């Protein structure tokens with residue numbers, strides 16, 4: 336039997352936790368996220384990309400550095416994260432093409448059909464009703480927009496979750512290890528994500544597939560007739 340989800344707080348608004356998250360080294364996985372997006376969606380070069388749940392904005396900054404013409408709207412509900420993101424963007428030299436927006440989905444005050452691609456890393460497991468997330472992806476992306484969403488997959492048991500934490504984060508700060516463990520317990524399984532896509536009527540063009548022992552990815556395009 337699948338282990339039930341244990342939800343975790345939605346918005347990461349504790350300044351200490353946000354800072355610990357921003358200081359963690361996700362450079363390898365974040366650069367891979369950006370490189371894979373660029374490889375999968377070359378037509379998005381120079382276009383408008385939306386990042387849902389950008390945290391400290393490491394991914395939007397890397398994306399703007401990798402494509403000198405792309406522009407990114409980076410959204411997060413957490414004031415603490417937006418402040419960290421603001422500092423990082425100013426330091427990065429790409430501030431002209433990374434626009435920050437503090438807002439909580441669903442119902443973001445952003446233009447419907449306004450984006451050529453929607454990307455998101457590690458936020459779905461924070462969202463209590465995942466339909467809210469897929470609704471925003473569908474509403475804010477243009478018809479045929481690229482979709483590149485990645486998150487953790489919930490393991491079968493708490494012991495499996497603990498083993499994953501020890502395998503990949505043994506030397507990290509305890510706050511981060513706890514956060515990782517709680518995120519694994521809050522994550523959606525691949526079957527749950529595919530059911531969400533079906534419910535959102537996105538399943539004909541989008542599918543979740545496992546891309547590592549602990550992550551799934553949804554890569555594809557929004558339907559042309561949404």
Ligand SMILES: C[S@@+](CC[C@H](N)C(=O)[O-])C[C@H]1O[C@@H](n2cnc3c(N)ncnc32)[C@H](O)[C@@H]1O
Pocket residue numbers: 345346347348361387388389390391392393394410411412413416438439440441455456457458461462
């Ligand atoms: C684990 S962090 C991931 C940050 C970033 N995407 C990354 O890969 O480093 C999840 C982020 O989603 C944000 N978040 C959670 N629920 C949200 C919502 N409903 N609307 C906007 N942001 C949300 C949290 O505040 C947090 O910054």
